[in-house]
Amino acid sequence: MSAFVVTRQQRRSVIGLATAVLLAVVVVMNVTDRSTASQSEQALPDIAFERFDGDMASLAEFEGRPLVINFWASWCPACVAELPEFEAAHLEYADEVTFVGIANADIRQAADRLAESVGLTYTLGDDPDGDMFRELGLFAMPSTIFVTADGEIHEVFGGQLDERALTERIDDLIGAS
Numbered sequence: 001m002s003a004f005v006v007t008r009q010q011r012r013s014v015i016g017l018a019t020a021v022l023l024a025v026v027v028v029m030n031v032t033d034r035s036t037a038s039q040s041e042q043a044l045p046d047i048a049f050e051r052f053d054g055d056m057a058s059l060a061e062f063e064g065r066p067l068v069i070n071f072w073a074s075w076c077p078a079c080v081a082e083l084p085e086f087e088a089a090h091l092e093y094a095d096e097v098t099f100v101g102i103a104n105a106d107i108r109q110a111a112d113r114l115a116e117s118v119g120l121t122y123t124l125g126d127d128p129d130g131d132m133f134r135e136l137g138l139f140a141m142p143s144t145i146f147v148t149a150d151g152e153i154h155e156v157f158g159g160q161l162d163e164r165a166l167t168e169r170i171d172d173l174i175g176a177s
Contacts, residue, residue, distance in 0.1 A: 044147050047132050049102065052112065052124040059100075060151070066097045066177045067147040068170065071133055073103060074110040078160035079142040083118045085163045090122045093170055099123065104141065105130040146170070149177040 044067075046060040059069075070086055072079035083101075090099040099122035103111035108126060115124055127133055136145065140158025146169055148154050154176050155169060 042153050044145070044151050044153050045135065047135060049125040049127060049132055052103075052115065052126065057123070057125060062098050062100065062147075063151040064149055066149050066170075066173045067100065067145075068097055068173070069100045069102060069145040069147065071102045071104045071127070071138060071141065071143045073106040073141060074114040075106065076141045080114065082142060082160050082162070082166075083114070083120065085161065085166050087118060087120050087122070088163065089166050089170060092167075093174075096174055097170055100125060102127050102132060104133045144169075146173045148173065 044059055046058055048056055048058045051057050059067075068086075068089075070082075072083060074080065086099065086101065090097075093099075101115070101120060101122060102125045103115075104127050106126075106128070108128065111124075111126070133143070136156075138145075138156070138158065142158075142160060144157045144161060144166075145153060146155040146157070154173050157169065161169070
């Protein structure tokens with residue numbers, strides 16, 4: 001009769017493998033967790049928020065032009081990865097589309113540092129407790145809402161957007177406005 005003995009190294013390997021599998025599942029869920037509201041457009045609720053400059057703002061202030069609202073956080077690797085794409089798109093579409101970035105459930109100083117390091121130049125707001133995020137029915141990080149010029153939600157996208165996917169959606173939004 002032989003005894004089954006697991007060494008400390010084997011136990012660490014199993015834990016490492018389990019951690020890697022769990023991480024892969026989370027990444028796949030983040031990449032594939034996308035929802036669109038294209039089929040049933042609804043009005044964007046008028047929610048107030050504090051801008052990074054300390055002034056108060058309201059989503060209704062942005063009606064009249066297509067609007068891209070991106071929820072991000074410094075603790076979210078996919079958010080950090082896509083922020084330069086949003087800044088580039090903001091610069092490319094500045095005459096046609098308004099961009100608003102909302103730091104979701106983030107430490108303000110960390111969000112400020114990230115925004116500064118990326119060089120974000122569009123309107124930035126703070127949602128410190130995630131209330132706005134929940135009120136809009138969002139669940140994935142990052143999340144982006146594409147809003148027509150008349151204030152209707154055209155699409156909600158949960159997950160990271162690369163340059164191509166972002167510009168395709170913006171072009172579609174402009175065409176819908």
